[in-house]
Amino acid sequence: MCGIVGLFLKKEELHPRLGDLLTDMLITMTDRGPDSAGIAIYGAEAEGLKMTLQSDTPEETFAGLDEILGAAIGAPVSLVAADTHAVLTLPGEAEAMARALLAEKGIRVMGVGETMEIFKEVGLPKDVAARFDIRSKGGSHGIGHTRMATESAVTTLGAHPFSTDADQCLVHNGSLSNHKNVGRVLSRKGFGPQTENDTEVAACYISSRLAEGLNLGEALEGALEDLDGFFTFVVGTKNGFGVVRDPIACKPAVMAETDDYVAFGSEYRALANLPGIETARVWEPEPATVYFWER
């Protein structure tokens, strides 16, 4: 199964409520997948680059990490820790050096970007959201996922969203059937997956096409050509939000649009408490049809 939610806010007045709205949407989808949960939030633009980190031993790992990294790269680094995750802010040009240092310490990088922060863990959506205090986070758009694992292990790294390039992330309901081959091709292009998970290959695919210069809509059209299997994808970029379903379209999807937002849910239940839903345009996205919004 799996449950997906997404919210793209058109009006700035709603931005402070993003985390709260998304959290409620995701909790509603709990019974579609109780194994793990994750949310990507496109929040305030950082002065530099945000890196979301994860560690199984956060207390000792994150203590003093900002000073160690700051000294190593010779620039100010800030760190905000929350449970197993921490968001580092550092100058963009120091990313490679920071990644090398973090890898040495066995710290995982969940995603990087100027606005995106990403939080995912094993457990129920309500617990995962509480651990990272997702409700308090504002932003322009975000996507969330609650997983019922079918294809690879229930681990933090196997949870969605998957982020494979700056400010990009993807969530998936379904299962791919040609991900091994696509993954091999992408590896040769420098966009190879890091885990065994099929969804990560889809995220890598979108990242590789965006890096070629395609826009989000064109990259999603490409996914329809090149990815085989069952999928409903919701994709976030720094300024965009996209949805595509495979031609068979057996994985459910409902969308709603008002003057204030575009919302996605695996089921209508996820949208039922959004403000103004009574008068929203609500529809089921067509199979093999790309929907995307960019600001």
Added chain:
Amino acid sequence: MQTIDLATTPLRDLNAMLQAQTDNTNQTSWEIVNPKGAHALAVGLDAPIEVTVKGSTGYYCAGMNKQATVRVTGSAGPGVAENMMSGTVIVEGDASQYAGATGRGGLLVVKGNASSRCGISMKGIDIVVHGSIGHMSGFMAQRGNIVVLGDAGDALGDSLYETRIFVRGTVKSLGADCVEKEMRPEHIEILRDLLERAGADASPEEFRRYGSARKLYNFNIDHAGEY
């Protein structure tokens, strides 16, 4: 009229109340508020009652219905009126995939559009969709009628048995063994009755009829590649 608020009444309690109604019940009119996309709403009913759901429903609303009239004022999730036996289900908005699947009797009316696999494996239900239907509709459909005032998606009536399919608009493509057939007077009469009962403002003469070519009923070695 009984009004049940799903914000305060558990779904199972509501369904138990509705399922407890008998042929002689005095409580013939029910209104359900705050459905908010709940699954399996008003399923397994077996009494001549009228149930109006004010809002949109999730999976399997009015599944296995017998006798009852269930009206959804919003849209319905996947599998609305699945395996209906008799009675009437009316969706004022859109219906998601496999509406009326495997239904054996009764009438399902969708005032908006129905998405993919509408009427899949139906066995006697009548389905009238005022809008359009999605791909693979009528797949392996065995008995009953599908009436579509709008258009039909890809692979309409694939591997069809004896269900009649009437489409007023365009058909994107026909599935294996589904062909257009002539409209005879008896079909016009069936269609006129269904359109009237479904409150559809359309003339039967505007429709085309599709049905089974009956080439897949028996194994044919010359068609081995098509199985």
